[in-house]
Amino acid sequence: xxxxxxIAVLLGAGLSLGAEPESPVPxxxxxxxxxxxxxxxxxxxxxxxKAEGGLHYIYGSKEAMEGYRSGKFPDGxxxxxxxLETRESAGIVAEGPKRRVDVMTRDTRxxxxxxxxxxxxxxxxKESERATGGAAQTMCFTCHESQKARxxxxxxxxx
Amino acid sequence: xxxxxxIAVLLGAGLSLGAEPESPVPxxxxxxxxxxxxxxxxxxxxxxxKAEGGLHYIYGSKEAMEGYRSGKFPDGxxxxxxxLETRESAGIVAEGPKRRVDVMTRDTRxxxxxxxxxxxxxxxxKESERATGGAAQTMCFTCHESQKARxxxxxxxxx
Numbered sequence: 001x002x003x004x005x006x007i008a009v010l011l012g013a014g015l016s017l018g019a020e021p022e023s024p025v026p027x028x029x030x031x032x033x034x035x036x037x038x039x040x041x042x043x044x045x046x047x048x049x050k051a052e053g054g055l056h057y058i059y060g061s062k063e064a065m066e067g068y069r070s071g072k073f074p075d076g077x078x079x080x081x082x083x084l085e086t087r088e089s090a091g092i093v094a095e096g097p098k099r100r101v102d103v104m105t106r107d108t109r110x111x112x113x114x115x116x117x118x119x120x121x122x123x124x125x126k127e128s129e130r131a132t133g134g135a136a137q138t139m140c141f142t143c144h145e146s147q148k149a150r151x152x153x154x155x156x157x158x159x
Numbered sequence: 160x161x162x163x164x165x166i167a168v169l170l171g172a173g174l175s176l177g178a179e180p181e182s183p184v185p186x187x188x189x190x191x192x193x194x195x196x197x198x199x200x201x202x203x204x205x206x207x208x209k210a211e212g213g214l215h216y217i218y219g220s221k222e223a224m225e226g227y228r229s230g231k232f233p234d235g236x237x238x239x240x241x242x243l244e245t246r247e248s249a250g251i252v253a254e255g256p257k258r259r260v261d262v263m264t265r266d267t268r269x270x271x272x273x274x275x276x277x278x279x280x281x282x283x284x285k286e287s288e289r290a291t292g293g294a295a296q297t298m299c300f301t302c303h304e305s306q307k308a309r310x311x312x313x314x315x316x317x318x
Contacts, residue, residue, distance in 0.1 A: 032195070032317065040251060041252035047250070055200075092199060092201055093202060094199045095197055095317060
């Protein structure tokens with residue numbers, strides 16, 4: 001009975017998010033060998049410093065880089081936003097440990113309810129540390145939805 | 160007579176650098192699709208800020224990434240150090256235009272006199288703007304020579 005109730009709650013949560021039965025977004029193994037779309041630094045004067053501070057890089061899989069060029073991201077395209085702590089010494093801001101790895105995976109069938117993208121966040125860049133589970137779909141999409149005209153992607157490739 | 164003298168001067172310069180007949184280092188087309196070895200920011204408090212300030216990235220060709228792993232860089236490996244101006248706004252340090260692109264190309268035959276690496280610098284990241292020509296060989300190698308035990312490479316791959 002308790003077990004059944006638990007299942008009902010999970011199903012209910014899924015339905016309230018408008019989600020399909022959950023399709024976990026795979027960890028993006030090997031992303032550090034992918035092309036970097038761009039990088040940047042968020043410093044202590046930024047209002048979101050506590051959550052977003054540090055060096056970040058956006059990486060694109062081969063399919064994702066095609067998507068930036070054509071404007072249409074094919075299924076299988078993966079984008080990674082990696083946020084690193086920083087270590088500052090003698091005027092050099094260097095890379096520190098990973099704070100988190102955010103992933104967008106293109107699958108128009110599995111993630112139809114969120115623009116064809118599956119979202120996930122991995123704390124510390126660790127495969128075992130899923131931050132959001134199914135909730136990533138709404139948590140991330142709420143903001144990415146504003147970029148509908150750009151296939152829900154904020155970034156663009158550098159000149 | 161003047162023309163001959165000019166040639167003699169060029170040959171003399173080549174010999175004084177211990178160089179082979181010059182083998183220009185090719186421009187590293189497509190390097191922005193390569194893996195990033197690491198990145199960082201050099202800020203105004205750094206003593207070499209005027210020359211080195213900005214966001215930098217080190218990129219490695221596929222062969223170069225093998226070299227980082229094995230400790231032996233195969234011929235054809237290419238490393239790129241890209242230095243960008245920065246644009247700062249509301250606490251975000253973003254990428255600006257390219258300041259320069261420095262290249263190391265592995266060819267143990269052509270560049271035997273400088274540890275098997277050919278060096279070049281391209282101002283503004285432009286193929287037409289070679290900074291150093293043949294002089295890059297000594298100009299860059301003077302410093303890289305200190306890393307002989309590490310195949311003359313300063314950087315190492317991130318964890």
